[in-house]
Amino acid sequence: xxxxxxxxxxxxxxxxxxxxxxxxxALYAPESVTTCPRFVMATEAELAEHGIVGSAFALPMPxxxxxxxxxxxxxFHLVGVVTADDYEEAVYAAEQAESGMEGQGYKGSVxxxxxxxxxxxxxxxxxxLEAERVALRNDxxxxxxxLAPADGDRKVPFxxxxxxxxxxxxxxxxxxxxxxxxxxxxxxxxxxxxxxxxTEQAEAASASxxxxxxxxxxxxxxxxxxxxxxxATADLDPTGDTILLEITATREQWSAWQTALKVDLARTTNxxxxxxxxxxxxxxxxxxxxxxxxxxxxx
Numbered sequence: 452x453x454x455x456x457x458x459x460x461x462x463x464x465x466x467x468x469x470x471x472x473x474x475x476x477a478l479y480a481p482e483s484v485t486t487c488p489r490f491v492m493a494t495e496a497e498l499a500e501h502g503i504v505g506s507a508f509a510l511p512m513p514x515x516x517x518x519x520x521x522x523x524x525x526x527f528h529l530v531g532v533v534t535a536d537d538y539e540e541a542v543y544a545a546e547q548a549e550s551g552m553e554g555q556g557y558k559g560s561v562x563x564x565x566x567x568x569x570x571x572x573x574x575x576x577x578x579x580l581e582a583e584r585v586a587l588r589n590d591x592x593x594x595x596x597x598l599a600p601a602d603g604d605r606k607v608p609f610x611x612x613x614x615x616x617x618x619x620x621x622x623x624x625x626x627x628x629x630x631x632x633x634x635x636x637x638x639x640x641x642x643x644x645x646x647x648x649x650t651e652q653a654e655a656a657s658a659s660x661x662x663x664x665x666x667x668x669x670x671x672x673x674x675x676x677x678x679x680x681x682x683a684t685a686d687l688d689p690t691g692d693t694i695l696l697e698i699t700a701t702r703e704q705w706s707a708w709q710t711a712l713k714v715d716l717a718r719t720t721n722x723x724x725x726x727x728x729x730x731x732x733x734x735x736x737x738x739x740x741x742x743x744x745x746x747x748x749x750x
Contacts, residue, residue, distance in 0.1 A: 453550065454471075454477035455468065455477075456468050457482070457506065457507045458479065458503050458506040458507075459503070459504050460501045460502055461501060461502035462611070464482075466479035466480065466481060466482065466498055467480065467482050469487060469492060470492070470551070471547040471548060472581075473533055473536075473540065473544055476495075477495060478492035478494060479494070479495070479498060480492050480493070483613060484613060488580075489580065489581070490580050490583050490584020490587055491587060491588060491591070492584070493588065497592065500592070532574065532577060533548075534577050534578060541563045545561040546561070548561045549561040594615055594618075595611060595615070599611050606622075607621050607622070608621075670694070670732065670733050670735060671685045673733075674694060674737070677708065677711040677712065678707035678708040678711045679700075679704050679707065680698040680708070681698075681699040681701070682699040682742075683696070683698040683699075684696075684698075685697075692736065693735070693736045693737070694737045697740045697741075698740075698741050699741075699744050700742075701744045708739070708741075709728075712730035712731075714739065715729045725741070725742060726739075726740075726743070727739065727740055
């Protein structure tokens with residue numbers, strides 16, 4: 452059974468048959484590529500690995516304008532070299548070439564002519580190029596598999612086309628960008644004024660770390676700014692685990708303190724003009740003693 456003249460793969464590329472190897476294997480290239488070296492063409496088996504969604508064994512004849520009466524077909528000699536194990540295989544290759552030309556709408560004939568001298572050199576060169584083509588093709592398929600794995604995300608932000616050059620250019624630019632960022636990150640501290648200042652501050656902080664008592668003192672000072680009061684004082688108990696807060700506040704001011712500290716109402720006790728309660732401030736237990744301040748209008 453002859454090979455298809457054209458095939459479509461899952462990525463939307465149309466591949467057309469361009470030539471046949473000495474073993475009768477058809478080689479394909481993307482339809483959009485006008486000229487394609489043999490060593491980068493693909494076989495039907497290679498295309499099948501990417502998923503063939505359609506194939507055609509005949510192509511529609513293009514519609515061309517009627518030739519002028521004085522125009523007529525012309526004959527051209529096509530020169531080619533094929534590597535074959537014997538004369539019969541070379542004849543088979545010629546038949547395949549002739550069939551391919553007919554499939555493309557060309558009329559002509561292909562025959563075998565054996566030139567021992569120059570042909571041997573050409574055969575050796577063809578074999579060398581064929582080996583290069585296979586190696587390059589395998590590398591290209593491996594790169595495609597790495598850049599756009601079937602079971603994962605693409606490594607480049609665009610679809611891979613018939614050539615990998617855009618993906619390679621993008622990767623080179625990305626590596627340069629990351630190297631520049633890494634060099635900036637690894638710049639010595641004394642070459643970066645901001646980083647140098649931060650380094651000095653960090654060293655100073657590590658040289659004299661704040662003690663728990665100093666940290667608690669800061670918490671006490673901040674506590675007195677939470678809400679207004681007629682008078683407010685706060686001290687740490689000797690253990691440093693409890694803040695003793697004493698305030699003289701009106702009902703409105705006391706309400707503000709209750710909201711700011713989220714006072715535990717279940718542990719709040721009122722005794723005439725004196726109230727005691729409990730709360731937590733930055734993880735520290737706070738015991739609150741509130742003296743009732745005179746309200747406006749009170750006798």
